[in-house]
Amino acid sequence: MNDNREAFGSRLGFILVSAGCAIGLGNVWRFPFITGQYGGAAFVLIYLFFLAVFGFPILVMEFAVGRASRRGVGASFARLEKPGHKWHYAGVPMIAANYLLMMFYTTVTGWMLYYFYRMVTMGDLMMMSPAEVGAEFGVMLSNAPLLCFWMVVAVSLGLSIVALGLKKGVEGVTKIMMSALLVIMLLLMLRAVTLPGAAEGLKFYLMPDFAKLREAGLGKVIFAALGQSFFTLSLGIGSMSIFGSYIDKRHSLPKEAANICILDTGVALVAGLIIIPSCFAFGLSPNAGPGLIFATLPNVFAQMPAGRICGAAFFLFMSFAALSTLVAVFENIVAFWIDVRNVPRVKAVKWNFVAIVLLSLPCALGFNVLSGFEPFGEGSCVLDLEDFLVSNTFLPLGALVFVLFCNHKFGWKQENFLTEANSGNGIRIPVNPVLCFYFKWVLPAVIFVILVFGYLEKFAPGLYARIFG
Template sequence: MKERETFASRLGFVLISAGCAIGLGNVWRFPYIVGQYGGAAFVLVYLFFLVIMGLPIMAMEFSVGRASRKSIAVSFHALEPKGTKWHWYSWFGMAGNYMLMMFYTTVAGWMLLYFVKMAKGDFVGLDPAGVGAAFDGMLANPGVMLAFMALVVLLGMAVCGQGLRGGVEKITKVMMLCLLALLVILAIRAVTLPGAAKGLEFYLMPDFKSLFYTDDGKFRLGEVIFAAMGQAFFTLSLGIGAMAIFGSYIGKEQRLLGEAVNVTILDTFVAFVAGLIIFPSAFAFGVTPDAGPSLIFVTLPNIFNAMPGGRLWGALFFLFMSFAAMSTIIAVFENIISFPMDKWGWSRKKSVAMNLPLIFVLSLPCLLGFNLWGGVSILGGGIMDFEDFILSNNLLPLGSLIYLLFCVSKSGWGWDNFLSEANEGQGLRFPKGLRAYMKWVVPIMILFIFLMGYKEKFFPG
């Protein structure tokens, strides 16, 4: 039997796992909800839930991967008690990876396109209405979006086709180090802008009153807690085996809770420093920071237009965003490619050759949903909204619950087996006494997030 590939270095494992977790939500969602819910006070609540919920589940997913030495395709098969059906989830978990790529490849294409446009100076001289019109024009042009989506898919598959060490680890390490360097450079530029101090005060000074009340006096602590739990949960890409695959590639030298801490610190650092770029810049030029795509593709180009040397800074920003998007895509592609390799013994080349056209075709509905299929409405939203709902509100929370119960249940892998795997090696030990907490309290948190997601979808307000 062919020996499983492994990472060449511990740094590679940490950077690639963090690269999977670090995505576009770190930049277009985290800073906005931090500002909306009380700045630094909200960050403290977010970090609390990250530690008590996100970290232990990540350690569990890493453990399942390392113990089985397999991807989600057969990791449950390898570890579950005979006669149990935990492995049924593998198909749903893999569906989550495909679902993520069905819209993420399109958005990553936007990042590459905007890097090119910013470098060319396409936004120079445009007023805010002109910048908004440029974004609308891109969405209305399926040909341009198709070209850049195809480029994203080809680049991601090309990297994965080179193997774990020669492709995924080698390229992602470079991208992640460049991403972190660009992030720091952009943050230094932002905080030294005239007028940036107001943005820093808004972002970094705790406003504990805003955790409890809106500006008009409405009590909202429950809303704030849900926002913090949701961001802490979804930022780590848990529940679809995207972390387990990298656990399957590492050795036994390090305990897995410590590795989860390293990945979480990197993910949080990127999200936090993104706020140091966005809020000082927005306040310096009197622009209200929005959430979602409008922040990246409308608000920020307007800020760069007003900034001295903005064409350069804008190009660097969209290069940073492209690296953030591609690091996630390469990580998820690796999980997708590994599925038939582990399940049916395919070669890496065969898996790449079969998945490349499949991912391309699956990405088309989202892309066309902004133009030719713009009239399509599913559950009251567009195609991308529906795909994101299936993934974020269903497969991620329920998948995380499966991994959690698998590791604590006697009918699953079991607490003792999980602890033995997680605590092998050097570093931070997973506390043995947390079983009751992990078995009863954390599942309630996950179900709360799941049910609140449905409430916000169908009964907003």
């Protein structure tokens, strides 16, 4: 096992890289449309509450396991578990989940890169009617060579950065991408909120109207907010604990986790300030679902002054958001081979380039060549299956492992976790019976509920609808 552990060159690098992993398409794609679907500002308040009481402590636990072990999930449990215990077996399915995530995330990242390229070089989307723009997204999905090409571009970019090493590659490039992402988002936000007619969108997004919760179904809203607070931080597959393994103990982990939660949430909220006021300004619905980005927003940009520039900037920041997650997860995968098999970084990158491209092909072909494969019935595809397995199975199960491992005596033990988490300057977790009970029993129960209801929603929608009214 390799003991020449790399480390971040700066604390800012750790924060931006960790936030880059969390700040993915779940923030800038899913958050705005799910906010639109579930009533706007009232949903945002519920989401923020669950992020604080649920997502935040699990993030601290992932960081603690990584920092205490100085390893990624492939070896961290083995270093911390008691002799004879079998927690280390959890590392393999967690790394498998990272591969599974990349099997579809690389394809979706390719979509963002392609739309950015198209906005810059052609701009033809700006001259199409709303119906034509929506149809054009379907044309792209039907083009197998095009999707495969941009998927390979995404894999190449992500792994090339990882091949440069932690400081020069992952940290250095992610700093640039994240800084550019934040600047572009702020500029787009300023443009969106000053559009004529944007005030109604701001009211919808920022002024809570709890009557909208009843319209959407209070139970559905609560569960959606709970799920979003969990999934937004990429918890449960070790993609956060790997970065904990690269930092020292000068700062407490609650302090570091708070910074990342604030940055992650800030990006999600600003994304909403770009998309929702823009939709209201041009009479379009903010609850258009996943098609909001590709079928609706190009029409918004077409009607803006300097719309092509704004559209190109928007898809550039979407590409940076997606690539920052790719780089973070690729680093977790490559670190697994370095930690567990002592494979040199460059060789691990080369092997994984071939493996991830091959594993990603079913998703890229799932909209065309393999479109006859409909795992969840008519209209579903390979991406839906892979996304369901990651989001509704591996993430909650992995988070359950981290919570149980950190808080029970048959794992690492709660006192060891709290000691590690509170080492360093900054915010500390109070050690009191109520909070310890919450970590030990309530958090696992909540994760189990997410797991069960996720399956009910997919396989027993009638029962799910009756439960949530």
